[in-house]
Amino acid sequence: MxxxxxxxxxxxxxxxxxxxxxxxxxxxxxxxxxxxxxxxxxxxxxxxxxxxxxxxxxxxxxxxxxxxxxxxxxxxxxxxxxxxxxxxxxxxxxxxxxxxxxxxxxxxxxxxxxxxxxxxxxxxxxxxxxxxxxxxxxxxxxxxxxxxxxxxxxxxxxxxxxxxxxxxxxxxxxxxxxxxxxxxxxxxxxxxxxxxxxxxxxxxxxxxxxxxxxxxTLQPGELVRLGDDKHVAADEWSESRQVNAVAAIGNPKRFSATLEALDFSVTFNSFPDHHAYVEKDFNFQQDGPLIMTEKDAVKCDHIALHNTWYLQVNAVxxxxxxxxxxxxxxxxxxxxxxxx
The missing domain is CATH 3.40.50 (Rossmann fold)
Structure with a gap:
């Protein structure tokens, strides 16, 4: 432990x-x-x-x-x-x-x-x-x-x-x-x-x-696609609901629970807070969109990722x-x- x-x-x-x-x-x-x-x-x-x-x-x-x-x-x-x-x-x-x-x-x-x-x-x-x-x-x-x-x-x-x-x-x-x-x-x-x-x-x-x-309370905002900054509301999501997800934050389980509450079926990988991502971190067994936190997204400029989104979260x-x-x-x- x-x-x-x-x-x-x-x-x-x-x-x-x-x-x-x-x-x-x-x-x-x-x-x-x-x-x-x-x-x-x-x-x-x-x-x-x-x-x-x-x-x-x-x-x-x-x-x-x-x-x-x-x-x-x-x-x-x-x-x-x-x-x-x-x-x-x-x-x-x-x-x-x-x-x-x-x-x-x-x-x-x-x-x-x-x-x-x-x-x-x-x-x-x-x-x-x-x-x-x-x-x-x-x-x-x-x-x-x-x-x-x-x-x-x-x-x-x-x-x-x-x-x-x-x-x-x-x-x-x-x-x-x-x-x-x-x-x-x-x-x-x-x-x-x-x-x-x-x-x-x-x-x-x-x-x-x-x-x-x-x-x-932290309320989910829009999903934003890396590369072209396309914004999509969760209820207007047209991609597969079977998604991969990563989080390297203080309490990663909270992010996974947020995605599930938005009706995503999640294959989830968590990493230590402030983890520096490398390409192999994104090798998932199943295909599908990848969703991460906004804090994770800024650490991925150097990695070529396809169909990858981050979820904005707003404090209320x-x-x-x-x-x-x-x-x-x-x-x-x-x-x-x-x-x-």
Missing amino acids: GLEQAWYRNSRWLKLLRPLETLFCAIARRRRKAFQKGRRASWTAPVPVVVVGNISVGGTGKSPLVLFLIEQLRQRGYKPGVISRGYRAAPPTTPYFVTAASTSVEAGDEPLMIVRRTGVPLVISPDRVAAAKLLLEQTACDLIISDDGLQHYALNRSVEIAVIDGVRGFGNGRCLPEGPLREPVARLDEVDLIVVNGASPEQWLQNSYLEKSFTM LEQGFAIQLEALLNDLAPSVNATE
Whole structure:
């Protein structure tokens, strides 16, 4: 059994890692206090900074929420930009501006997907402060969204949004390496908004968190064909319903279940999150269309694939989320006129 499976099955042998968890928590706590008390330098941007992160490792649904935020903030008159670590990216320089012409090797899969979907200005760097400064120097953005970075305390933030996987929750509730948590659940006391992906907040959160907690659902959008960008609604699909599918995301079973709910009969192959695809990954025993996630699709520019589609997924949140976010931004940055 792998470590990740053990976390979510609450395996007893994980208690052997308790001393390491204690050490991890002590180091993380000391590091955070150093920033809070000014012993380590932190930087405040001249525009609001909205951090979208989580307290657990693995995929929770941050990228769909970032896409949602970009759209919502634009509708309210903001000009958002995005910064990201660029996990597993190998850019020619750092910080690095991601464009639609970038490769997934240079940019990382999630940043490239966000840019190709929205056209938002986006900079990647392990140093979020450097990324934010370059973004502000070279664009007219008046708000920064940090994709991940909840634990990157060198960058001060105006609003913190924590995303929770509504299927897996907090696992055994322990911190690394005994459990999946980067910080204890009590860290949620300090965030401004909590988004639970795919479940009601009551399932995972105590009552004191519920006023700032909202359910997010991921709804399938259109299918888009690689090569010519043809868009087709799932109910207008004219190809065979017997399809092959791949996913290299934090919770690949969710993608398979989504396709089945759309009445596809799926032969499914899953890969580790952020997997770099090679041609042999697509050797299926049966013929038929191939469907993948949008995040997977940006990693396949170098592979000749026939009759291959990706499924767009859109985040839908309770109406109160956008209202609370706007109120927080108005309170924290009243001088920013988002209606101009």
